[in-house]
Amino acid sequence: MSIGRRLAPSARFALVTPSRQFPSGAPLSLPRRVALIDWAAETGAIILADDYDSELRFSGRPMESLSSLDRSGSVLAIGGFSKVTFPGLRLGYVVGAPSLIDRLAQARAREGAPVATAAQPALAEFIAGGGLARHLRELRQRLGARRLALAQALGARLGDVLTVAPQEVGMHLAAVLNAPLQGWESDVAFAAFAASRGLSLDPLSTHAGSAEGRQGFLLGYAAWDEESLAAGVETLAGLLADGQGDRTDQAGG
Structure with a gap:
């Protein structure tokens, strides 16, 4: 975080991939996760955490997610289902503080691009029935x-x-x-x-x-x-x- 603060002292947004950095595959260490959360709480910044591939862990214990460490409502956790199911599904999700989700929903509504409404209840049933697990x-x-x-x-x-x-x-x-x-x-x-x-x-x-x-x-x-x-x-x-x-x-x- 010290390098990030020096290079972008006025930053108020960070996009990170905690489970694995591309291309090395190294995860974001717990001390760096904590430092990132502290920075967001101090500055009022938003962290967008894309934990892509986190479902595909082959060994070791997963570290605490940024969302679980967050106490200031600074983290938006995003993910998708296309990569682990099939590309045509085109459905994802976002988890975060209600205030941030409301702002996202409003911005999304203004975009006007269609969402695969028929696939959403099918995916929900697949998840609820244990099929995805x-x-x-x-x-x-x-x-x-x-x-x-x-x-x-x-x-x-x-x-x-x-x-x-x-x-x-x-x-x-x-x-x-x-x-x-x-x-x-x-x-x-x-x-x-x-x-x-x-x-x-x-x-x-x-x-x-x-x-x-x-x-x-x-x-x-x-x-x-x-x-x-x-x-x-x-x-x-x-x-x-x-x-x-x-x-x-x-x-x-």
């Missing part, structure tokens, strides 16, 4: 197995090249390069090479706020089964070897 348990089991398979394959085949950043929540892993890839200018350059060979990689450095950001790759696991993920790691290992060979040949030629 059962679905989330099954989803955590399925994604947990895929996450473990990907992490194990990366450790076994590329542990000397990549380190998987600790993360307990979400649908992707951040794999950080242990050292710069020899013969490659950056993770961006290697990702372009991999794309030309049919493997899509999201370079970690493109999400950094400065040129000194860590290099590596973001690797999703939600859409593939364990066998496909293991095969993808084999492909990545092969491209790392082949790519180095290509660069060496070019340098020699």
Whole structure:
């Protein structure tokens, strides 16, 4: 918070993702949560807490939410159902002090954009009947197995090249390069090479706020089964070897 106060001393609004920061997956620590709540209470600011992916926790105990720490009515907790059900649902929610919710409802009414009214009672029944809770348990089991398979394959085949950043929540892993890839200018350059060979990689450095950001790759696991993920790691290992060979040949030629 000290950095935030220095960079934006007049700020009265903060958007945070407490359960996992993108792209590293690190959560907002409890001391920082408390400091954020204290700042909002002192300044009259509003905190918009987007706890996306918080339903997909695979290990460890969740920390106290910002809403549970809030004593001044400063927190608006928002979330959605599309990511954990299906994209076409397009329904979300917001929880907070009645005064803030009233202002939001008034602003929403002025927008005039339609809301999926038919889907709302269906979703409410799905939640009330325990369907959503059962679905989330099954989803955590399925994604947990895929996450473990990907992490194990990366450790076994590329542990000397990549380190998987600790993360307990979400649908992707951040794999950080242990050292710069020899013969490659950056993770961006290697990702372009991999794309030309049919493997899509999201370079970690493109999400950094400065040129000194860590290099590596973001690797999703939600859409593939364990066998496909293991095969993808084999492909990545092969491209790392082949790519180095290509660069060496070019340098020699």
